[in-house]
Amino acid sequence: MFPSPLGSVQQLYIGLFDTGILRVALFESLERIGIGFLLALLIGGLLGVLLGVSKLADETLGSLVIALQSVPSIVWLPIALILFQGGGGAILFVVVLGATWPMTMNMRMGMKNVQPILMRAAKTMGYSGSELVWRVMIPAAIPNVLTGARLAWAFGWRALMAAELIGRGGLGRTLMDARDFYNMDLVVSIMIIIAVIGLLVEYFIFSKIERRVLSRWGLSTAS
């Protein structure tokens, strides 16, 4: 019953290439995190811009966002399951909820921290109002957006796994099923998949983008 390294690798192979249960579960999870992540970037980005630009919005919605951020998104699942009648929508809801707030807070921070001198310079060139937001504030906030995206991914991925353990489909559910059959080798093989996905996303997406952005924005000396 105790998992063995060899058994885990074996289960990994069988699950991915033989029976395909892990492959199906993996793609389902990836689809969920992909959609959830993009939605969170969009909603969090827009909300962050709003909070960064409007003082009124910041003073009203701002504290609400902080309050919501401190609620682990998984605790929304019971309500979401009723709201979406137990469908995949409930899991997506939890993922989006988990990922949106860090994105919002970082976008807001980036907008607030734009150097005033850049705004003043742009004003002397005839830019005003929303043009300042699009042409100066948002580009200047890109390094923060990146941090936000990274956190959004991390929070979203955790929320997804937690939600799937309780909900249905995906790697999380498969992990619970494996436990029910006392197949600890399979449990470990799923954990390996989860870790490897995190590693791949970090190395092949975030750190690549980060290196480019930071060097272009002049924030790192690494060439």
Added chain:
Amino acid sequence: MSHVIIDHVEKTFPGGKNAQPFTVFEDISLSVDAGEFVSLLGPSGCGKSTLLNIVAGLDTASEGSVSINNTQVTGPGADRGVVFQEAALMPWMNVKQNVEFALKKQHSKKEASARAEEYLKLVHLSRFLDSYPHELSGGMKQRVSIARALSMDPEVLLMDEPFGALDEQTRMMLHKEVQYIWEKTNKTILFVTHNIRESILLSDRIVLMGTRPGGIRKIFDVPLARPRDPSSEEFTALEHEIMSILEKEIEKVMREEMGDDFRSKKAGLLYNSNSNMGDHI
């Protein structure tokens, strides 16, 4: 023909809960001719940068008005190019894009590109079109900033201590460059500085500003022929004359800042003596 007219301008910051209203300067009137190079010189806190910002439209006057070519200033606009102390370049754009950014509002893409290259050539940066600001030295950044301001073909070029943050060699080089640009483009330039030598070297007229109450103390004409030699007799004579007035103003500022600590020059000397050895380590 007067080009820039500053008419009885006053700047007062309104008092808050615990603060008295504070008047930086009042009743400043000055007219600058087309093509003239005028320096605003004064101790820190005299409001010379504030005055420049009012002309730029980035700040509003409490009283009075500013007009450029008979058009009253109501806000920032492309008819006034501003060069700040920091170059204020957008870090995500390369040199050429930074200049084009200033031109996008008025010109087509093609025109903007051509103009950007033309003005970057004027400041001798043709080789660095594709560089990003963080790859440039302080002096180069400031030259991009000057090219950016000039490329809009403004009526007036406003420079707010543009070389204040640069080292001496770079500053000397840029003085030459500014003179060259001024002679070539014949722009009206309003130049804020706290450096007497810099103001004599560059300007037709020097407006010496004082503090408490803030305002214009004296306006000096600089009749010296260009290029000017800082070691010539006339140059140093004018430098001394300006210094004698400026010293009083600086002393006033120090007295205000230090309160009881400021007694006399002698006390100042004492403070620098052995008793303070080891400070600031």
